[in-house]
Amino acid sequence: xxxxxxxxxxxxxxxxxxxxxxxxxxxxxxxxxxxxxxxxxxxxxxxxxxxxxxxxxxxxxxxxxxxxxxxxxxxxxxxxxxxxxxxxxxxxxxxxxxxxxxxxxxxxxxxxxxxxxxxxxxxxxxxxxxxxxxxxxxxxxxxxxxxxxxxxxxxxxxxxxxxxxxxxxxxxxxxxxxxxxxxxxxxxxxxxxxxxxxxxxxxxxxxxxxxxxxxxxxxxxxxxxxxxxxxxxxxxxxxxxxxxxxxxxxxxxxxxxxxxxxxxxxxxxxxxxxxxxxxxxxxxxxxxxxxxxxxxxxxxxxxxxxxxxxxxxxxxxxxxxxxxxxxxxxxxxxxxxxxxxxxxxxxxxxxxxxxxxxxxxxxxxxxxxxxxxxxxxxxxxxxxxxxxxxxxxxxxxxxxxxxxxxxxxxxxxxxxxxxxxxxxxxxxxxxxxxxxxxxxxxxxxxxxxxxxxxxxxxxxxxxxxxxxxxxxxxxxxxxxxxxxxxxxxxxxxxxxxxxxxxxxxxxxxxxxxxxxxxxxxxxxxxxxxx
Amino acid sequence: xxxxxxxxxxxxxxxxxxxxxxxxxxxxxxxxxxxxxxxxxxxxxxxxxxxxxxxxxxxxxxxxxxxxxxxxxxxxxxxxxxxxxxxxxxxxxxxxxxxxxxxxxxxxxxxxxxxxxxxxxxxxxxxxxxxxxxxxxxxxxxxxxxxxxxxxxxxxxxxxxxxxxxxxxxxxxxxxxxxxxxxxxxxxxxxxxxxxxxxxxxxxxxxxxxxxxxxxxxxxxxxxxxxxxxxxxxxxxxxxxxxxxxxxxxxxxxxxxxxxxxxxxxxxxxxxxxxxxxxxxxxxxxxxxxxxxxxxxxxxxxxxxxxxxxxxxxxxxxxxxxxxxxxxxxxxxxxxxxxxxxxx
Ligand SMILES: Nc1ncnc2c1ncn2[C@@H]1O[C@H](COP(=O)(O)OP(=O)(O)OP(=O)(O)O)[C@@H](O)[C@H]1O
Ligand SMILES: [Mg+2]
Numbered sequence: 060x061x062x063x064x065x066x067x068x069x070x071x072x073x074x075x076x077x078x079x080x081x082x083x084x085x086x087x088x089x090x091x092x093x094x095x096x097x098x099x100x101x102x103x104x105x106x107x108x109x110x111x112x113x114x115x116x117x118x119x120x121x122x123x124x125x126x127x128x129x130x131x132x133x134x135x136x137x138x139x140x141x142x143x144x145x146x147x148x149x150x151x152x153x154x155x156x157x158x159x160x161x162x163x164x165x166x167x168x169x170x171x172x173x174x175x176x177x178x179x180x181x182x183x184x185x186x187x188x189x190x191x192x193x194x195x196x197x198x199x200x201x202x203x204x205x206x207x208x209x210x211x212x213x214x215x216x217x218x219x220x221x222x223x224x225x226x227x228x229x230x231x232x233x234x235x236x237x238x239x240x241x242x243x244x245x246x247x248x249x250x251x252x253x254x255x256x257x258x259x260x261x262x263x264x265x266x267x268x269x270x271x272x273x274x275x276x277x278x279x280x281x282x283x284x285x286x287x288x289x290x291x292x293x294x295x296x297x298x299x300x301x302x303x304x305x306x307x308x309x310x311x312x313x314x315x316x317x318x319x320x321x322x323x324x325x326x327x328x329x330x331x332x333x334x335x336x337x338x339x340x341x342x343x344x345x346x347x348x349x350x351x352x353x354x355x356x357x358x359x360x361x362x363x364x365x366x367x368x369x370x371x372x373x374x375x376x377x378x379x380x381x382x383x384x385x386x387x388x389x390x391x392x393x394x395x396x397x398x399x400x401x402x403x404x405x406x407x408x409x410x411x412x413x414x415x416x417x418x419x420x421x422x423x424x425x426x427x428x429x430x431x432x433x434x435x436x437x438x439x440x441x442x443x444x445x446x447x448x449x450x451x452x453x454x455x456x457x458x459x460x461x462x463x464x465x466x467x468x469x470x471x472x473x474x475x476x477x478x479x480x481x482x483x484x485x486x487x488x489x490x491x492x493x494x495x496x497x498x499x500x501x502x503x504x505x506x507x508x509x510x511x512x513x514x515x516x517x518x519x520x521x522x523x524x525x526x527x528x529x530x531x532x533x534x535x536x537x538x539x540x541x542x543x544x545x546x547x548x549x550x551x552x553x554x555x556x557x558x559x560x561x562x563x564x565x566x567x568x569x570x571x572x573x574x575x576x577x578x579x580x581x582x583x584x585x586x587x588x589x
Numbered sequence: 590x591x592x593x594x595x596x597x598x599x600x601x602x603x604x605x606x607x608x609x610x611x612x613x614x615x616x617x618x619x620x621x622x623x624x625x626x627x628x629x630x631x632x633x634x635x636x637x638x639x640x641x642x643x644x645x646x647x648x649x650x651x652x653x654x655x656x657x658x659x660x661x662x663x664x665x666x667x668x669x670x671x672x673x674x675x676x677x678x679x680x681x682x683x684x685x686x687x688x689x690x691x692x693x694x695x696x697x698x699x700x701x702x703x704x705x706x707x708x709x710x711x712x713x714x715x716x717x718x719x720x721x722x723x724x725x726x727x728x729x730x731x732x733x734x735x736x737x738x739x740x741x742x743x744x745x746x747x748x749x750x751x752x753x754x755x756x757x758x759x760x761x762x763x764x765x766x767x768x769x770x771x772x773x774x775x776x777x778x779x780x781x782x783x784x785x786x787x788x789x790x791x792x793x794x795x796x797x798x799x800x801x802x803x804x805x806x807x808x809x810x811x812x813x814x815x816x817x818x819x820x821x822x823x824x825x826x827x828x829x830x831x832x833x834x835x836x837x838x839x840x841x842x843x844x845x846x847x848x849x850x851x852x853x854x855x856x857x858x859x860x861x862x863x864x865x866x867x868x869x870x871x872x873x874x875x876x877x878x879x880x881x882x883x884x885x886x887x888x889x890x891x892x893x894x895x896x897x898x899x900x901x902x903x904x905x906x907x908x909x910x911x912x913x914x915x916x917x918x919x920x921x922x923x924x925x926x927x928x929x930x931x932x933x
Contacts, residue, residue: 388818388819389818389819389821390815390818390819407818407821408821408823409820409821409822409823410821411821412820412821413821419819421819426813426815427815427816427819428815428816428819429813429816430808430809430812430813430816431812431813432812433808433809433812437805440805441809441816441820442820444802444805444806445802445805445806456802457801457802457803458800458801458802459800459801459802459804459805461800
């Protein structure tokens, strides 16, 4: 490729949107049939959603299309022509771009630099002035904007995801694949991003293929859906003709075939006065902490969580919730303040965790709670590998019994429905939702007194989300104190007993959930308290 | 079944790296005006071509196994330690001194004392890097390298000064060990017992990492420190322990060089085994059993060196070029393998 500058200002997608046809795509990983003769038809300039339970094969299918995996059988037709996509580069040349749930932007650089460097045909020498000019006129065409000179590290999650998408658009993609792009975004941010993509499809500039678990997004934006189930095509439909019930039954298949997972019935929380008598499990006093760049992120925070109570922490992402959870988990040092569990100072040591029964379900479990180079069984043993059932031999506590480790993980896998049910798989071979389940199984696999949870159903299909919510409620009924940090206000309203709102590192609002007014909460989340 | 496939998969990049290295070395030799094919044959012959070659190779492999463990064990805890040469030198010196001071005691006691002294000295030396990382956040790679230089300087200072045997005239050395305290050869071979102990050390390290609570904890720390912290593991202390353990192995390398080869501590101890251990550990992906094979391979390259010099008159640096090529292509193929494999 030559290093000439693409003239973005003239027209965004000179070649127009791509149509895709996937014909009987199959892909195996070892003994697992991730895809079994799956076909898919996406019209040019349509907004197409790909649905399915966790582990259904959605990510695998789009990764084949984007050149990350090579399918074992089947072929792709792009704009009616058969194409052999051997690498992401091939896919880029055909105009296919992909955006992930996680960010790939370089956080030390500015928005402009990220956009420039994304190009495949990066020339050896950049004419910075001209690049900037091109960028500026490109940005002027976009309905959402980012400050070109802002540093990526200073962007919020929503803005980073926008940058990911802008990066793709700047490279004149004709087909944009998005794998759960909104799981790190608030509903408002999601609407902004998806609304803009939707508009581009209406202008016949782009085709969008999006994986999502959120029916709300499907009904709002999709023209058509394709549903996968356990590696097979389960059905297709057009919108608005196809209703969410119909999609749900395609996703889940025949109801008799699956374990019953009753939805979360809102249980009546314990009465207020008995709650006041309940033990104060977690007390946080005057907590201060900084983020990765040393900027204060948590400021003078006080919070009490009692046993048998679930407290929700609401807030726009980037207001110190992440740092708060990391401090509680022992992944980050507090700069001041104290944390008491059961009345005793808590420093997140292994001994204290066990003594007080403190467990957690952090967000991004693969990054925060798993060792990706280890198997499912090993990951499930992270909590108790040094305890009697898993250790053995002379002086219990010195030697591992891998046999017992695997046996225990088998029973956890069965109990929590992790798929595929193979303890010897590397954990990063599981689908996102199943990693989450494996961690949940490990953390709830013993009696819990205090549970710290952050965005527990990001990226989960609705049945899995309901199952996790139910587990949380069961833990609460059993007397656990739960701190639930979530960016999903609906989740908090449905589950918690009390709600606090975090903004700029402080708690700015606290209310019993039963009396909560979403409008007032939204106002506080947006910093309207000041 | 799966395990064999995995083992084969992990061998592929290594074989590819060896082939590419051979090719590149041949080109290098040819470009310098020497016969390329003959040079390659000589490498093979000098390393594994005869009983004598094998014995030479294995004698060199013994210390490399220990120094490779000094890289491998801390690496499992997520640290890149490259200062084994310093721990080897100081461990050897400590062993030599114990050997001299305890000369009148029973042989078993002398050897055990030497091993212990070497182990503790090497462990403490590398432990400094672990401690700096744990307490001060100092990068352990840099600090271990600097400490290696310091260790060698301290070694030279002591051996040329206070601890010098006045009888060692042109090569400053410590006083020689009593010949009764020297470690002999494995029966039937011209290879000293250090080889057997090296293999044993690799097996022990493997067992420790694979089957003990400590080993598993180390693997968690190295695999994902965030997950380790979340489950309450004492990350810093485990890193410190891994570095002390690794340093102990490098110290033992020095002890065997003293007690089986040199008979005293002198500058010949610092023959680059510490650095070759880095190469071996990376090639073996820090797997203690892989270290055994890797050490034999690198020992072979060292053994063939003299043959290359004698027959082809190749300069001394040729062996270093060969090692460097091997290291770079191993790392390159390793990265490629990861890219092509499971990820994202
Ligand atoms: N690299 C891999 N190695 C082994 N197995 C894999 C790999 N990638 C996916 N799988 C398996 O293939 C199946 C489909 O996984 P995939 O990631 O496509 O699911 P998904 O539909 O995207 O699920 P989720 O909604 O949870 O992200 C799963 O059973 C998963 O364990
Ligand atoms: Mg997925």
